[in-house]
Amino acid sequence: MKIEKVHFPGNVFLAPMANVTNIPFRLMCRNYGASMAYSEMISSDAVIHDSSKAFSRGLSCKNEKPFGIQIFGNSPDIISKAALKIEETYQPDIIDVNFGCPAHLLVKDGSGSALLRSPDLIYSIVKELCETVSTPVTAKIRVLKDIERTVQIAGLIEKAGACAITVHGRTQQQHYAGKASHEYAKRIKCEVTIPVIANGDIIDEISAKDTLEYTGCDGIMIGRAAMGNPFLFRRISHYLKTGEILDYNECRQRTADLEEYLGLLEKYDLTDTVNLRSHAQWFTKGIRGGKNIRNRIADAKDIDEIIDSVRQMCGVAHEKPV
Ligand SMILES: Cc1cc2nc3c(=O)[nH]c(=O)nc-3n(C[C@H](O)[C@H](O)[C@H](O)COP(=O)(O)O)c2cc1C
Incomplete structure (x- = not known):
């Protein structure tokens, strides 16, 4: 799979997860076949105000390439300035913007999934960011109940210059409850020309294959099922390549x-x-x-x-x- 100029060895990605996807865990997932991993989300405000703890989440190493850093915030200007600093320091292959986190801390600040209520601001954030950094920009969204409005937001993200979009098929209100709907990713894939990655409830070989087939998406992203289970990427990549379930202890x-x-x-x-x-x-x-x-x-x-x-x-x- 390819996102703009970045080639990936496959199309099964590790999701960004705060307090989970540190560099050791990402390296293990990559070794087992994850095609790319994103950092834990980094606060653009913290980067600008020099919080070394937040900033260090961007640390990567040569073995991990290609590698993505995810950023969050609510201001086009601050996000762009923070991304520039991240780009200069860590040279990631992808910079992803978080438009999906439902955590109260972010939502009360107008960041993460709160931005889904302000499509114009999403557009401005992605546009200014794409004009500021030379690294390809991607976006990760949750969905709205209204599928048409969700598709419109995906269209705006593409128009603003993003070169891929990840769709977690749950609303902000659902948090992690209920089942993720991949209908949104399927629709968005039909409407945009940039690569689309489906995310939510992919837990094993079968759900990975089914999601790829059902949505027609370019890739899939795995979150919780990989926690403590990096070997899942070996199992899934083996199955996608051979159609056989890997036997292991x-x-x-x-x-x-x-x-x-x-x-x-x-x-x-x-x-x-x-x-x-x-x-x-x-x-x-x-x-x-x-x-x-x-x-x-x-x-x-x-x-x-x-x-x-x-x-x-x-x-x-x-x-x-x-
Ligand atoms: C502990 C935890 C931390 C997360 N942190 C982030 C994050 O930093 N950025 C983000 O975009 N999504 C974050 N997510 C959401 C996941 O990336 C993913 O979208 C979600 O878990 C659905 O995928 P899954 O069903 O495969 O877990 C987090 C999820 C969990 C469980």
């Missing part, structure tokens, strides 16, 4: 992935920044005895104890899975 795979993830957090000096226990617990979701392991992780004192509890419960020795 889930418990061993999750244990090995957790160990790798914890190692990478140490490498990137992030062990004090993330909530280690909840991140580790994500890796045990869906595996047999997962609840017991999560309880043990909650009581673990440090990384070694976390790893030991997972190994013991899974009966896994010091070995890598095949």
Whole structure:
């Protein structure tokens, strides 16, 4: 898949997720076949007012290329200035604007999904941003109940110069409840000429293929199902290539992935920044005895104890899975 001048090795992307898609996690997803990953969202205000914590979310490395940084805000001017600073510092391949976050903190500020009520402002943000940076700009939206108005917003985003759009098929009011509707992405794909990426409730090989087929979209984006489960990208890319479901040992795979993830957090000096226990617990979701392991992780004192509890419960020795 291609977005303007950027080539991707496939069309299955990792969604931007605050407090989840840090560099270690993104690297693992990329290694397992995610075609691109976006940073956690970065506040344009924080970038301009020099918050180093927010700004450091843009950190990437050569192995991760191509790589996208997502930004949010409510002012065309501040978003553009912040994006310029991000571009100069991190040289991302894509800069994405968040028009979908339903979190109260953003919405009360007129950012994220609140902007869906102001299509003209969305247009101005994307236009000024595209005129300011040389990096290709993409946008990620939620949907409105009214499909026609949602399609109009997508059209404005294209007209303003964005070179791709991601559609999360839920409204702001739904937050994460209910089922994502891919009807919106399907309609938008028919109406715009830029690539469209469908997002929402893609959890496995079958839902990935079904969503691509149903929507006719250029790509799909996966969020929550990848949390603690970066190997999902290997499974899905294998299935999309061969039509076969990959056979693997889930418990061993999750244990090995957790160990790798914890190692990478140490490498990137992030062990004090993330909530280690909840991140580790994500890796045990869906595996047999997962609840017991999560309880043990909650009581673990440090990384070694976390790893030991997972190994013991899974009966896994010091070995890598095949
Ligand atoms: C913990 C968490 C953090 C998220 N942070 C962001 C974010 O920073 N930017 C964004 O555009 N969407 C964010 N999202 C939304 C996801 O990118 C995605 O659109 C949503 O989860 C639907 O996809 P899924 O059903 O595959 O999870 C977040 C979602 C979750 C669960």
